[in-house]
Amino acid sequence: MTGQPIPVIIDCDTGVDDxxxxxxxxxHPGLDLRAVTCVAGNTDVDGVVHNTLTVLEQAGAPDIPVARGAARPLIEPARSARHVHGVDGMGDLGLPAPRRGRAAVDAVTLLYREILGSPTPVTLIPTAPLTNIALLLRTHPHVTRNIERIVFMGGAVATGNATPVAEFNVWHDPxxxxxxxxxxVPITMYGLDVFTRVVVPGADVRRLRESAEPGTRLAGELLAHRPSAPDPDGDDPAGGLGDAGAVxxxxxxxxxxxxxxxxxxSLAPGPTRGQTVVDRRPRPGESEIHGGAREQxxxxxxxxxxxxxxxxxxxETVERG
Structure with a gap:
């Protein structure tokens, strides 16, 4: 590998796949994780902070700043996904409480500080509802001058999961x-169309779970918590990478x-609220011809x-230990 690691900030709602x-x-040696910011989503924001600190500690991560962000969406109340991620939001694995603590500043302040303080443009990777990112962009719009790209896990071209057409992260705060x-800035949408496809085979999940190294073993336990497909080679559950695919x-x-x-x-009330409407047509349709082009x-x-x-x-990356 050549060149300097990519400076990244993850905004998450940890969450099994976060x-x-x-x-x-x-x-990953090609990534330089500068900070992690937390938002309500899979569980409440304080649970997200706790889970994030726990994961970083189990992984043997350096002292990466972790900040608490928005406790609810911009308009609507918070709606968790504990039925997927467990009561604690992270598989109810019973991990020891982290010794490290969160940063003394809030998420927007940490994002602002780390983005503008970076000598090279930062890549943002939101894997959660986008409340913190929206607050940052509205409060400090000039931060975009030092953002290389935003790669967010969210949305869907075809089928949703929170509703028939809306993916959870976008639906939670449209x-x-x-x-x-x-x-x-350049944006990549890593949506459900690819999110659901990246699945670790059961034999590999079992190998990770049997590791003596805490971070590798945790990856295996997390993958086993969210089986995505039956393994044709045995009874072990295969595990979906989910948000990790965006990274x-x-x-x-x-x-x-x-x-x-x-x-x-789609922001209107009703069954399409939170849908990411992706226009794949080769040419404008009657709506644009008769009503004028929309800003997209x-x-x-x-x-x-x-x-x-x-x-x-x-x-290969998580088994580095």
């Missing part, structure tokens, strides 16, 4: 997602197939992923 993303980011799309896409963008497409977020953000939308490549990359 934890997998943090483990990868800490251990207004924040709409603000993100106006950031004026893989920063470390190795060649594994992702994207297309620059217009995207907007152009986003690099992930449409395909090299599953084997990212699984290999993830395993």
């Amino acid at each position: 934890a997998l993303a943090l483990l990868f980011a800490v251990r 207004e924040a997602a709409a603000v993100l799309l106006t950031a004026g 893989c896409a920063v470390a190795d963008p060649a594994g992702l197939t994207t297309r620059l497409l217009p995207v907007e977020v 953000a152009l986003v690099d939308v992930a449409l395909d992923v090299d599953v084997d490549r990212y699984v290999k990359l993830y395993l």
Whole structure:
């Protein structure tokens, strides 16, 4: 590998697969994890802070600053996903409480400080509802001059999970997602269309769980908590990488197939609220012809992923110890 590591900041709602993303980011030599900011989503924001500090400690990470962010979306109340991630938001694994503490500043302040204080432009990787990022962009819009790219896990071209058409992170705070799309920096949408496909085979999950190294073993336990598909080679559950795939896409963008497409977020009440409307048409339709063109953000939308490549990359990275 040549060149300097990519400076990255992860904004998360840890979360089983956010934890997998943090483990990868800490251990990949091509990434320099500068800070982690926390937001309500999979569980309440204080639980997210606790889980984030726990993961960093289990991974043997250096003293990376972790800040508490928004406790609820911009408009709506918080709605957790504990039915997926466990009561504690991270698989109810019973891990020891972390000894390290959070930063003395809030998430927006930490984001502002770390972005503008970086000697090279920073890549933001939100793997959570986008409330913190929206607050940053509205409070300090000039930070975009030192943001290289935003690679966010969220949205869907086809099918949602929170609703038939809306993915959880965008559905949780649609207004924040709409603000993100106006950031004026390059954006990659790592949505459900690729999110659900990157699955670690059961035999590999079992090997990770049997490791004597705490961070590697934690990756295995987390993957086993969220089985994604039956393993054809045995009874072990295969585990989905989920959010960690977005971090893989920063470390190795060649594994992702994207297309620059217009995207907007549906903000109206009703069954489409939170949908990321991705325009894949080759030409304008009658709506534009008769009503005028709408303002739409152009986003690099992930449409395909090299599953084997990212699984290999993830395993090689987390097993570094």
